[in-house]
Amino acid sequence: MATPITGCWVDGTFGAGGYSKALLQSGACKVLAIDKDPTTKVFLKGIQNVYGDMIKYYNQSFADMEKNEEIASRDDIYGIVLDLGVSSMHLDNPLRGFSFKESGPLDMRMGNQPGPTASEIINLCSEATLADLIFFYGQERKARKIANRIVRERKKRKINTTLELAEIIRALVPKNFKKDPATKTFQAIRIAVNNELKDLCKALVFAEKKVKKGGIIAVVTFHSLEDRIVKDFGKIMSGKGSPTNRYSPATSRVNPSLIPINKKPVIAAVDEIEKNKRSRSAKLRVYKKVSDSPSGVLAKIEFPEVELGI
Numbered sequence: 001m002a003t004p005i006t007g008c009w010v011d012g013t014f015g016a017g018g019y020s021k022a023l024l025q026s027g028a029c030k031v032l033a034i035d036k037d038p039t040t041k042v043f044l045k046g047i048q049n050v051y052g053d054m055i056k057y058y059n060q061s062f063a064d065m066e067k068n069e070e071i072a073s074r075d076d077i078y079g080i081v082l083d084l085g086v087s088s089m090h091l092d093n094p095l096r097g098f099s100f101k102e103s104g105p106l107d108m109r110m111g112n113q114p115g116p117t118a119s120e121i122i123n124l125c126s127e128a129t130l131a132d133l134i135f136f137y138g139q140e141r142k143a144r145k146i147a148n149r150i151v152r153e154r155k156k157r158k159i160n161t162t163l164e165l166a167e168i169i170r171a172l173v174p175k176n177f178k179k180d181p182a183t184k185t186f187q188a189i190r191i192a193v194n195n196e197l198k199d200l201c202k203a204l205v206f207a208e209k210k211v212k213k214g215g216i217i218a219v220v221t222f223h224s225l226e227d228r229i230v231k232d233f234g235k236i237m238s239g240k241g242s243p244t245n246r247y248s249p250a251t252s253r254v255n256p257s258l259i260p261i262n263k264k265p266v267i268a269a270v271d272e273i274e275k276n277k278r279s280r281s282a283k284l285r286v287y288k289k290v291s292d293s294p295s296g297v298l299a300k301i302e303f304p305e306v307e308l309g310i
């Protein structure tokens with residue numbers, strides 16, 4: 001990042017603490033770290049051993065940053081960073097229900113939220129809802145066929161495990177040498193379970209209000225739905241989004257509140273992809289706050305919303 005790291009930062013996706021640590025190492029004097037998965041707290045100790053109370057940890061969703069008293073009351077937040085999606089700890093532990101490689105319960109909740117779980121969605125949602133969800137959140141062309149097969153199979157017996165679901169999909173979607181045929185459907189279910197797109201929109205709107213002038217909003221996305229949301233938000237806030245958005249005022253363009261630091265999103269270099277396969281789909285977008293006050297625009301970004309009906 002070309003902009004110097006300084007002041008107080010919010011790391012909205014603490015995970016194993018890699019970003020928080022890097023921020024402190026690079027000059028941040030305080031990091032307020034958030035993760036909705038309480039198991040991530042184990043990574044706090046190692047950072048506290050070096051940086052003491054320069055780091056604080058909160059088990060909550062980044063969608064609720066405004067409810068966090070410390071964050072809400074501070075007027076010196078210099079940067080907010082989000083490294084979206086699931087962590088390798090989620091994917092590598094079959095008991096969390098994210099993996100289609102090993103059998104586990106169909107759960108997929110990142111945090112302690114009561115539900116719905118992936119099992120509830122797969123076994124209770126209507127065929128039409130499942131089809132919409134897999135189509136819009138998974139961008140899976142065979143969504144209708146998959147939804148139909150899921151409903152036929154669950155009439156015979158409840159679908160309990162990740163492998164049972166993956167096998168149903170693999171029987172329908174042709175093999176692809178790059179991706180498991182179940183990838184897109186699993187992404188769709190995970191997004192629905194964790195309310196990921198709505199949470200991202202809420203966090204962006206809050207971040208634009210909260211970060212001080214000269215400060216930074218940086219977001220790493222892992223699929224095009226997320227990236228589209230961040231890109232559209234950046235466009236609206238930098239005064240370049242045409243006010244076709246049905247939620248924004250249909251009058252003039254917005255005075256720029258944010259400017260993009262890079263014209264194009266930053267993607268991982270080849271050697272990084274070799275070390276960390278997941279980084280191949282990562283895109284980093286960085287914005288700088290250029291005004292003293294929030295834009296005043298109600299930046300309700302459009303994205304496909306599927307009502308679960310359960």
Ligand SMILES: C[S@@+](CC[C@H](N)C(=O)[O-])C[C@H]1O[C@@H](n2cnc3c(N)ncnc32)[C@H](O)[C@@H]1O
Pocket residue numbers: 012013014015016017018019020034035036037040060061062063083084085086087088110199
């Ligand atoms: C890709 S990992 C982040 C890895 C982290 N940057 C690191 O260096 O280890 C994403 C993390 O964000 C968390 N997460 C996802 N959505 C969240 C949300 N709405 N609120 C808070 N944490 C969230 C996940 O639980 C996961 O731990």
